[in-house]
Amino acid sequence: MLEHRAPLDQLSRARNTETLHDADGGLRVTPVTDRGLLLLQGSPEDAVLRDAIGRQIGARVPGPQTTDIRGEYALLWMTPKEWLLELPAAETSAVQGALVARLAPSLAAITDISDALACFEIGGDPAMDVLMAGCSLDLRPHAFAAGRVARTAIADVHAIIWKPGIAHLFRCWVDRSCAQHFWNWLADSPARW
């Protein structure tokens, strides 16, 4: 059996890929490797799809730019007909299989895209300022509250950014091929504004 490797392990040469701290210790950037990703495609009007999601993970289909967080599961709105299910990596294929079975009658697709994206948690007081150096969205708490999700560009690469809670913490998913650039960019960020 071949070894499964995290994005940065395949990309970086000598760089420490443990948690990144800035000089003041306020910023924490952590590569997240224990989360899986399923892309759900279908119609939000489809009762079968809504029912399948409800029964499988207890979530409702979230509306534009929002998420529904249920324990270890987070369902993120992507487009009017696409959602991303973030879940423990170990459960990915079982949940995928179960959803595929439930959705058999519908025009829907469940794709395991865990390996397509790299996940980073960016936390600490300076997190927002660090991200707003390369992201045109308004990430201030009143404008980007807990549970908000957006697809945008950060540091010139496509990114999915969402806020799991009220803490100064953002979770970003970028294309696996851009993980090194994104990491380097964060490591080079202005630590304090």
Added chain:
Amino acid sequence: MSANAWRLDSGGRIDRTQRLSFRFDGSAYQGFAGDTLASALLANGVRIAGRSFKLHRPRGLFGSWCEEPNAIVQIGRGADLVPNLKATQVELFDGLDARSVNCWPSARLDVFAPLQLLAGLMPAGFYYKTFMWPNWHWFEPLVRRAAGLGVAPTLPDPDRYEERYEHCDVLVIGGGPAGLAAALAATRAGARVVLVDDRPVLGGALQWEEHIIDGQPALHWVNAVESELRAAARTRVLQRTTAFGCYDHNLVALCERSERTSPTAVRERLWHVRAAQVVLATGAIERPVVFPNNDVPGVMLASAAMNYAVQYAVRPGQRAVFVTSCDSAYDAAEALRARGITVVAIVDVRGEPGDSATSAARAGIPVMAGYGPARVHGARVARGIEVRPLEQGAKSWRSDHVQRLDCDVLCVSGGWTPSVHLFSQVGGRLRYAPERAALVPAADLSTIRCAGSASGSFAVQDCLSEGFAAGRAAAHLTGAAAECGVTPAALAKHAGVAPFWASPRDRRRKAWVDLQNDVTRGDLELAVRENLHSIEHVKRYTTAGMAVDQGKTSNMNALALLAELTGRGIPDVGTTAFRPPYDPVTLGTLAGRRVGASYHPLRRTPLDRWHTEHGAVLEDFGGWRRPAWYAAHGDSREERVRYEKRAARTAVSLFDGSPLGKIEVRGPDAAAFLNRMYYNNMRTLAVGQVRYGIMLNEHGIIIDDGVCMRLADNSFLVSTTSGAASRIFSAFEEWLQCEWPDLRVLVTNVTSVWGNVAVAGPRAREVVQRLGTDVDLGRETFPHLAVRCGTLAGVPARIARVGFTGELSFEINVPAGYASALWEALIAQGRDLNATPIGVDALQELRTEKGFLHVGTDTDARTVPADIGMGAILAKKTEDFVGRRSLERSDAKRADRLQFVGIAAQDPNVVLPVGGHIMADPSTRSGSQGYVTSSCASETLGRSVALGLVVAGRARLNESIQVYSGGRVWPARLVSPNWYDPKGERLNA
């Protein structure tokens, strides 16, 4: 004259305890903390600060901030060199090394100075006329050397630049009385406010004008407001920050400059601010007056003279004469007089100047009402001015009586021009207000309002009330409606002005309109004589207002003079548009952190680390960083590529194909959908089969090619070329969403989900087999153009019998996380079989030998399927597809189209140059019949091979032709493109 003759003994907002040493044009000087380079130069008695752009005339300090047209400097040396700065905006620091530009060896002793004797030969547009024959480009290098504003540094900039996005309710631009009042009101109302000011200290003109605000000296009020704003949690104050561009939807670009406190600090920061409401409190710039010799050093704006005397405690001169048409110059004169500078006279062009004149006279300053400036005396520095009585209306002289006033500084004020640049950039319209002698905003925009001097309200009391009202109104519109308190009030001052642009014409002497671009009144007259009446034409012909200052001190006068010359009113002449940047911005600011390795994020494959650790020469291929070839054992590129190719032809090669586009197409109508997207028939593709296909745009042009695999009845995997994945995915979505919403199809871009390794060569099957798989790899059971899903080395895999090399080939897709381990396993298992990683260069040569075309290399933006020999499919396919209509046009069926063929050089050792043209008669160097698109040497075939697009190529096989490139000609022959294994036996091995 000693230095202290120019520095006042007391006063000013400079720190006399902190002496700073600096150099200008090689000479050492000293100044104080708080000085600008300009004030420090003046304090050292330096009168010539630069040379003019065209004629190299000596020029002195004219303004005191961004309006300065003359004192352009470059600072630093080597990599730290910064050109195109204005001495008035450079904050003095210890060790500053500044040089004037456009002169040599210095502004004081410029060897090009004699050019001004040739002024008569260089009127407006002279270079359009003079350098026309035989070709402007012959003269351009010489002209560029003689005229310019500094040199660009040749070394990479070592400084760090950053970028920042910001959002706010109310953005206030300008930290003068109007801006401070606006920010104060908006902050108190509860809005999220950003206040931007381009100077090192807030207050704007309150730093040097004397006013009483809310019963206290203006600066006390400024300090109180600043404290209140800084204490407010939701308000951000940005100093040393220039708002240089205002764009649609209230996007404002700012450039924040650092204080140069440490060499490692960020030097400049680009802000993109998105504001719900914008208040433009950008102030106004004083306007000079056009009269003979008005460019001699010593002539300066009255406000600048006051600024130097009050803020920097510098004497702008020892004896001052004021020439004015407005009241504000009286305050300046009084400020100078109060600091011991002799004010010889205030020459007011107005016959009845009113109360200001009365107070001045009372203070002992002689006022010459109804007089105008006739000429300045002096060449390298002003020595005096001749004044003459004006007729009522100031259009002509009333008498010949000329009076000479001796002075060494001449302070001019023709009124004020509102700084409407940002307002104009977003499409704000202006109107002429004759009572203010200014173009002012005609009406506020829905989310952008002007306040204070920027809207033409020049009196301080109006700036405060307008600013406060604008800040409150803007905040209210964003829902912030808390109590704002009382509007700040100032003791009223006079702000009367009469329109006066120029003295009556003196045809013997030059009068300067645009100091930075050396444009005179005579140039404008010439332009009008040559029938250029539109302001847009006159501007471009004379270059008035086209220098780096965008005419901050010249536009209005040029406009008014053009109106006069053409007998029109100012509103009929109209205005030119302002464009960003308001003030020059460094390229470093715009680039930010996008330099070096971060210049453009290249995508990396899951094997990137392996490639870097194994000597791969990585290059940019369609946005992906990929191995071109693997440097090893000191081999040259040529040697190594030959080795890599040999491995593919004789043993086994491994190629990282991860960037290959992968799009899943699923649903009951998937086959019907793909049948419409592909030129080829995809309906008949059986499950487990793979078909090569091309895609067209609506013009019938080939936009991509690749293989289409049917994984199940309702499930396809489309493979696109590496650079085209997003483009084709978007096209799929567009057709589905916009044209065929009835089709029950879902498309998913899974390019990054899967790593891809192509194992190719006669021993490929053996190597794959060794990894262990549940897929039957047998020649009969898994033939060429088939696909199987299963496991390989214990992980999920999709394996396709396709490839680009022309050999037995397995393209293996595994989830990207397994790709690097798969690659290592293949290397290990294939070591005894000489399994060799190959790069893009080898692959390109292998496919050239095979005659596989590469879309975009062997096709161009005109190529249709018939041009590559795929015309027959059209007749067999009955259903419609994207591009079908266009293939029916007569042009798509012409016999003389460029067609894809092989080209065989007569000499097998000659590798024909890519881009070389096929010529009927090379001696004429015309009549191209196509060109070489791909070409390489082939060890396998024992000769060079080439592909190309040639007029009616396929009908001309075996015809002798000539290939022309760079003056050389090679005889060659048109052949079939299938050089290698034309029967495809090796593919099916």
